[in-house]
Amino acid sequence: MGQYALVDGNCFYVSCERLFNPALEGRPVIVLSNNDGCVVSRSDEAKAIGIKMASAAHLIADLLRKHRVVVFSSNYNLYGDVSSRMMTVLGSLAPGMEVYSIDEAFLDLRGIQCANWWDYGQILRSEVLRRVGIPTGVGIGPTKTLAKVANHFAKKDRRHGGVFTLETTHEIEAALRELPIGNVWGIGGQYEKLLLRHNVRTALEFTEMPADWVRRNMSVVGQRLQQELRGIPCLEMESVAPPKKNICTSRSFGKMLTQYIGVSEAVANHAHRCACKLRQQHSAACVLTVFLHTNPFKPELPQYNPSRTIRLPTASNSSLMLVAQAEAALKAIWRDGYAWKKAGVMVSGIVPENEIQLTLDHSPKQTEKHKRLMLTLDSLRGRYGHHAVSVATQGVSNAWKLRQERLSPRFTTNWNDLLEASV
DNA sequence: TCTGGGGTCCTAGGACCC
DNA sequence: TCTGGGGTCCTAGGACCC
Numbered sequence: 001m002g003q004y005a006l007v008d009g010n011c012f013y014v015s016c017e018r019l020f021n022p023a024l025e026g027r028p029v030i031v032l033s034n035n036d037g038c039v040v041s042r043s044d045e046a047k048a049i050g051i052k053m054a055s056a057a058h059l060i061a062d063l064l065r066k067h068r069v070v071v072f073s074s075n076y077n078l079y080g081d082v083s084s085r086m087m088t089v090l091g092s093l094a095p096g097m098e099v100y101s102i103d104e105a106f107l108d109l110r111g112i113q114c115a116n117w118w119d120y121g122q123i124l125r126s127e128v129l130r131r132v133g134i135p136t137g138v139g140i141g142p143t144k145t146l147a148k149v150a151n152h153f154a155k156k157d158r159r160h161g162g163v164f165t166l167e168t169t170h171e172i173e174a175a176l177r178e179l180p181i182g183n184v185w186g187i188g189g190q191y192e193k194l195l196l197r198h199n200v201r202t203a204l205e206f207t208e209m210p211a212d213w214v215r216r217n218m219s220v221v222g223q224r225l226q227q228e229l230r231g232i233p234c235l236e237m238e239s240v241a242p243p244k245k246n247i248c249t250s251r252s253f254g255k256m257l258t259q260y261i262g263v264s265e266a267v268a269n270h271a272h273r274c275a276c277k278l279r280q281q282h283s284a285a286c287v288l289t290v291f292l293h294t295n296p297f298k299p300e301l302p303q304y305n306p307s308r309t310i311r312l313p314t315a316s317n318s319s320l321m322l323v324a325q326a327e328a329a330l331k332a333i334w335r336d337g338y339a340w341k342k343a344g345v346m347v348s349g350i351v352p353e354n355e356i357q358l359t360l361d362h363s364p365k366q367t368e369k370h371k372r373l374m375l376t377l378d379s380l381r382g383r384y385g386h387h388a389v390s391v392a393t394q395g396v397s398n399a400w401k402l403r404q405e406r407l408s409p410r411f412t413t414n415w416n417d418l419l420e421a422s423v
Numbered sequence: 424t425c426t427g428g429g430g431t432c433c434t435a436g437g438a439c440c441c
Numbered sequence: 442t443c444t445g446g447g448g449t450c451c452t453a454g455g456a457c458c459c
Contacts, residue, residue, distance in 0.1 A: 033427035040427075040459095058425040074427085101459045188457050219433055221457080248429060255424085297426055344428090403425085 002117040002140050002167050003233075005107040006147040007090055007124055009083075010135045010155065012103035013041035016082045017072050019133045020411045020419060028069040032057050035252050036073055036403050073404035081412045085132045093124055098238045106144055108237045121154075121163030141166040144235045145228035148185040149175055149203065172231060176204035186225045191218060203229055243281045243350065249273040250344025254403040256295060257340045263292070264330055265395035270345035271319070271326035272391055278317035278347065279374060284356050285347035286315040288322060290329040295341035306333035315349070315356045318370035319377065322347070323391045343400070 096108030121138035139151025154164035291307035409417035
């Protein structure tokens, strides 16, 4: 037993900030979402003074001041880079790995001979700490879901030393008995309510429910979850990330916008980002949606959340094509007289780049021209940064840009932000 | 002043076809 | 009073995740 591990970074974004600023150790630190909106990462000290996940920053301003909490805007350049370093180390220590999110990975340990899984978990932790500097928690169990459960206990009680293993039936039962149903991976708010109504309070009680009841009320997803908790693996490892089926780029504006020009610049930028993401995964899209939102937190203002979906003449990943089509969709839904808070572009109907179906009115020559242009564009951006080259519609006004008032430097991805050591 | 962004899977129901 | 049956595809919506 003991065939999967789940490793995740402890309060990952906060830990990334601490990497380059050791004075933050022992202090309450939080990281805010885009636009400095709400809390997305908290140090233990911040949790201890009662800062809740996802609470709105402006609603807890007093608490932050009172405890002199250190506050950061999200720095995704930094977190993404630290994440890939962490994954490289973990990948080198196990036969298989699935990167599950920016801060966690499943390891496939099937086939490893190991006398003591707790010791193995400690090796994982200490290697990531030594080579990257990020503290982690490690859970090990016979299914991915049980590895998640084990990880929960690894972090819950310091006395476990950051590693928790579930091996015997007895250990598994004891853990599931202690685990409130709402804390199980895959049980969200709705299912928690449903299960509590049926007197299912713990993960163990969930495993004892009749399988056909689970199937009827929670679909095959719930049924797989139940099997996994019973120790029967139903979830595959996904070692190579499959290409995305939908790609979405959207942002709230730093301030509400009423003018077409600011909104259209944002939409052009989002369309361009979608095109870049498509090219990165060697895909093209044939459907594009543009959507706008007014501010739902201002009910006294007129509300309107229009969207427009269009089918592209041919599947494309050209920034020029997507920006132009997005502009057309935006024009179709634009109404004067609203204060807009958010805009987004989503692409779907995604096909591999080399399987694009051409139509009569779009010559291969045109597509080929765009392709070469995009290659050049991407290499310029790789060399001189994301904003080196852009489509004219993207504009330069920046009226729509995020608020990021407490952004740390891009320590690891920008030469100008490198730390300098003095002796 | 101020409330994130980006995904997945599953199911039900309608449109459409023969 | 009567009004087929079976199949596929697509979409919207609901659940979940970090």
